[in-house]
Amino acid sequence: MNGYTPQADFGTPEVSADTVVTLTIDGRAVTVPAGSSVMRAAAECGGSIPKLCASDNLAAFGSCRLCLVEVEGMRGTPASCTTPAADGMVVHTQTPRLQKLRRGVMELYISDHPLDCLTCSANNDCELQDQAAAVGLRDVRYGYEGASHLGAEADTSNPYFDFDPSKCIVCSRCVRACDEVQGTFALTIDGRGFASQVSAGQAGDDFLSSECVSCGACVQACPTATLQEKAVKQIGLPERAVVTTCAYCGVGCTFRAEMRGQQLVRMVPWKDGKANRGHSCVKGRFAWGYAHHQDRITSPMIRDSVDQPWRIVGWDEALDYTASKLAAIKAQHGARALGGITSSRCTNEETFLVQKLVRAGFGSNNVDTCARVCHSPTGYGLKTTFGTSAGTQDFDSVMDADVIMVIGANPTDAHPVFASRMKRRLRKGAKLIVIDPRRIDLVHSPHVEAAHHLALQPGTNVAVLTALAHVIVSEGLADEAFIRERCDWDEYQDWARFVADARHSPEALEPVTRVPAGELRAAARLFATGGNGAIYYGLGVTEHSQGSSTVMAIANLAMATGNIGRRGVGVNPLRGQNNVQGACDMGSFPHELSGYRHISDAGVRALFEGDWGVTLDPEPGLRIPNMLDAALDGSFRALYIQGEDILQSDPNTHHVAAGLAAMELVIVHDLFLNETANYAHVFLPGSTFLEKNGTFTNAERRIQPVRKVMEPANGLEDWQVTQALANALGLDWNYTHPSEILDEIARLTPTFAGVSWERLELDGSLQWPVNADHPDGSPIMHEAGFVRGKGKFVVTDYVPTDEKTGPRFPLLLTTGRILSQYNVGAQTRRTANSIWHGEDVLEIHASDAENRGIGDGDWVRLTSRTGETTLRADVTDRVAPGVVYTTFHHPATQANVVTTEYSDWATNCPEYKVTAVQVSLSNGPSEWQEEYADLTARARRIAAEAAE
């Protein structure tokens, strides 16, 4: 895409209808779906009716009176946005009468609008300016002496955009965007008549203190400079736009990176993006400033020991140093002493290359990915039950759901753009069941209220899901026809007998789950009988000692109620990171090659061996926790980590630190000197998603292009760094563009067979599997039958975690994310987002706080069997008595000092969500916090003299 053109706007939303109508507009015949507005019909046939309050992502409003038209046989001049097109209608959009009316209306608008176009930040990107031109405004007869809003003061409280009411025409687009698109309802029109003005929150509020979540929908909706990005004010308008994919969460929003030369001016959600449909959140829309943050390291650095300061060196020296060290360790300790970790933040192509480097270059299968610590149970559980390690639906599917069950996920914070879609569906009447220890916003927020909130005791997911199944089976609510046709009937009967056992009744399990049996029964009946039932879940499901069991219990529930294989239903893991799905697809796990094929399968191995010209180790390699254990044993000695901060993100920080410290060679490939880099010997600077080409695969299996919009600050894209390291090790890789890596993936992976860069350029995105059976991809999976053949019911016995509360540690800690920060915060902490969340706090129920003499905002010590840290208390009723909650965004807190090494029985996914703790008042940082602060100060030193 060349040059800067604003995105097209058809004025009113697209209508899908079975019937069409044909009308004539200014002499041109046009056929549109019945129910379309005259305004949209005019736009479809290339016309342009003036408008100000209309936008095709908002319901027609009919307030600006600029879009008036004449319709033959109809009296007056109806607004074209609110007038439905009808068969045989004859419409005139440009007549002397209309021109006079429109000019008169525009004259009134401009009589209370500053005439400072030449110095306005929206000059040449302003709908008011365009429409004044379109209606031929030449004069304002009213003068400017009367009352006006020209002196109104601007609200600059939001770090990313300003609100200047002196330029506001009160079209309500911002208010409606906040309501209809984002679903936060943070804006209103204050007052009436001439005194009407847009207001964030109540009297005395500004944007920052209001309920605004800074998603940017209002800024995008504003037809003037009233709501304008600060960056546009500072830099000026963009001159070109490149469509690319956001690198934050698993929703995978598509944005237009709007550029001025090499400088990014703003990220604007792309209306044609199939994951986000033109919407965005505060992270993707605004929090990209980290790409230019002063902390970013752009030169390679090495050191012989972590006591030494870093030495800045050139690429050649860094790569030679690394390769010779790797070769020496391999020679002395064997290939299995080496390993690598791929990142769910990086592209499919980069991930594929890292695992290829480990398998083909290092010669071991010691490759793992950060999905180990998030969604590995999803892969295991859904593969076992359905036959594919992926969610079953596209995001659009939620618009057909009747009952939505959200388990262990907090979409409004962690997947905000999808949450807005979900809330839109809920406002249209779908029912909601929330299963979460914490009262997340979806339970009760403007225009959304859960029918049932099952506030379970952390660690009892399997018990709750089995109890739900108990009600469905024992009350005869299972969908027997579906089960007989699609699933293994014998396995179902075994499972049905198991769940129907009296010991699995809600009443019997209530003492364990603490969910009132009546509420649970009601929820089960609603899910089984309420129409299309869709399950969405997150890390509150997977990060448990029974994570895989819970995923399978969810699959059981979906199959038992016949909620698989069509729109509006399904099992939907909400992926934490932009490319968790992709990183797993690419063969990042030690036991699997790309496409989830086991390394012990000689046929699969032969395929890769033939292509790569190497012999592969048939034994699965080490998982991340095993690598750390083996490092302490001395058998694992060198680790290449691309784009992951295991010290902050993995559980039991002390153990991670000890494992890293025991290694001979730790290579960190990242944007910043992250916490893991404190233990590294080689630092290879990474590139941001703005600086490279490739693809990400989002939570709906959608493969989307990532496009380079600026040159990498470090000189190389991440895949080029991995290739250079491979070649330094003696491999002969000659990729010149990630599209060639993608071709190799397609060649070696049946589910990706039809994927290519050219195809993505053409289609925008593709949902795997894309192959001969599904040439255009697969929005919904298991439509005709399960991938594995018959759906498999798995008996999921509830086994309580070994992490138990007792007199010393009487509270249960669970952890999660917040809207404005992202995971370890390496990126978002380096943006203005910290204004919303500058530190991690501990949510504690008022009764638990009172027992301990803790007041709101007090500094408290959080202690577990593993370790302790200190942070501030937030006394609240969001959590139940006995449960405390915190986030893990800040290295100063390091919540994972406290979490344990218990993990999922099948996949080793850590049990972040359940830790027995005690909380007490504190008067200073913990010993570890002090030690670690010292270590960080020492480990981050960089020697003054550069190598060259």
Add this chain to the structure above:
Amino acid sequence: MSLDAIIERHRGREGPLLPILHDVQATVGCIDTAAEAAIAAALNLSRAEVHGVVSFYHDFTATADPRPCLELCRAEACQARGVEAMVAAAEAAAGDRVRLKPVYCLGLCSVGPNARIGDTLHARLDEASLVALIGQA
């Protein structure tokens, strides 16, 4: 009646917001930001939405004014029947003791000028009767 009791009384009905606001205004004399926030939380509305409704209606006020209030119609029909000529005298009579609030039509256009105190309407006013009315308010 407390704010909570007012909310509880109307919560179950269809369209509970306006009845709640009326009761709060009548009981407390105003609807302040704290009341807006409490009503918003109870009804699953945003603070902004409740504030939008409160600020739209002239009968809802953000701060209480304990003075007696006389609403004097200043709309076209009452203007035609001479209300504007009485305003200066009315303001003088009201002083700081009585709140004189302009309103636009009380629905008695044929018998203006008109005024209202509480729920009682007063028609066919002249300057003397208006000043007397203000004196009794």
